[in-house]
Amino acid sequence: NAGVTQTPKFRVLKTGQSMTLLCAQDMNHEYMYWYRQDPGLGLRLIHYSVGEGTTAKGEVPDGYNVSRLKKQNFLLGLESAAPSQTSVYFCASTKRGEGTGELFFGEGSRLTVL
Amino acid sequence: QKEVEQDPGPLSVPEGAIVSLNCTYSNSAFQYFMWYRQYSRKGPELLMYTYSSGNKEDGRFTAQVDKSSKYISLFIRDSQPSDSATYLCAMSFLSSNTGKLIFGQGTTLQVKP
Numbered sequence: 001n002a003g004v005t006q007t008p009k010f011r012v013l014k015t016g017q018s019m020t021l022l023c024a025q026d027m028n029h030e031y032m033y034w035y036r037q038d039p040g041l042g043l044r045l046i047h048y049s050v051g052e053g054t055t056a057k058g059e060v061p062d063g064y065n066v067s068r069l070k071k072q073n074f075l076l077g078l079e080s081a082a083p084s085q086t087s088v089y090f091c092a093s094t095k096r097g098e099g100t101g102e103l104f105f106g107e108g109s110r111l112t113v114l
Numbered sequence: 115q116k117e118v119e120q121d122p123g124p125l126s127v128p129e130g131a132i133v134s135l136n137c138t139y140s141n142s143a144f145q146y147f148m149w150y151r152q153y154s155r156k157g158p159e160l161l162m163y164t165y166s167s168g169n170k171e172d173g174r175f176t177a178q179v180d181k182s183s184k185y186i187s188l189f190i191r192d193s194q195p196s197d198s199a200t201y202l203c204a205m206s207f208l209s210s211n212t213g214k215l216i217f218g219q220g221t222t223l224q225v226k227p
Contacts, residue, residue, distance in 0.1 A: 004157070031213040040122060042202065042219035043158070050212055058214070090157055094213045102148075103215060105157030 002026050006091050006106035013081045013113045021076040021109050023091030030096040032074040033058070033103065034066060036087040043090065049074055050096070081113045117141050120203055120218030129227050133190040137203035137218045140184065144205040144216075147179050149188045152200045152220065161201070162188070193225045 007022045023032065033048040045058030049068040063085060065077045074093075078085060088110050092103040120137045127133055135149075145166055150158035162177045164170045164186075170177045176189040190197055203218040 033214070035217075040219060042120070043217040045214060048212060048214060056212070092157075096213070102160040102163070103158075103213070105159070107157050108155070 004091055004093055004104050004106040006089075006109045008109060009107065010110050011112070013078075013111065015082060015113060017081050018077070018079050019081065019111075020078075021089055021091075021111075023074045023076070023093075023106060025072055025074075025091075025093040025104070027093065027095070027104065028071070029093035029104070030071070031094045032068065033092045034064070034074065034076045035090045035092065036060065037090060037108070038087050046076065046089075078111075081111075083113045085111065086113045087111060116219075118203060118205060118216050118218040120221055122219050122221060124222040124224060126224045126226060127193055129193060129195060129225055131193050131225070133193050133197070133223060133225075135188040135190075135201050135203075135221050135223070137186050138184055139186070139205060141205075142181070142184065143207050146206045147177070147186050148204040148206075148215070149175075149177055150202040150204055150217075152202060154199075158202055190223075193223075195225050195227050198224050 004025045034046040035043040044060045047066040049055045052071045055066045067075045088108045091106045118139045148163040149161045151161045152158040167179045167181045174191045178187045200220045200222045202220040204215040
């Protein structure tokens, strides 16, 4: 019973490098989200998707791109990493019409940009 | 000003104490109110949710919503060292068709044996 799995769990990048974070969920959820968590700022929504092939911007989308080619996967890309993108990234998913506000989170991906 | 404000703490209490965690918000359209618990180096997990105003109790935990004051609270009775975690409040709109949640900054709680 995997739930939401994030890959990789840790990564160190140099400024200007690119990378992709992968999120996979096995609960057949329609909605998926990428958040970043920073001290004093809490969880902030980067991008989200309400279904396969659809994505939308959240609160802090600049510098990130996403894709949802398959229902179970949601990819977060950094094209040219900056030190300001040093953070812990969380993927989450939920069922459409859930109503309880229960998001299922992965364990996080810790990214350091030097 | 953030839509949801939460004192980040940290909050340190002795085992057995009653803990009160709070959030204020500015958007009166919020209808769903949630508390998530996040252990160190883990993802958040839903602890309790409440629709609109009122109280909800689950074991040692009680969630309160006061929409007139735009204020929500989580009370933990007989706190245990295992309650040591970061607690995040979260809110959403009744008519949301995206499932998006707005989170507070989180309050770090330490319960000392």
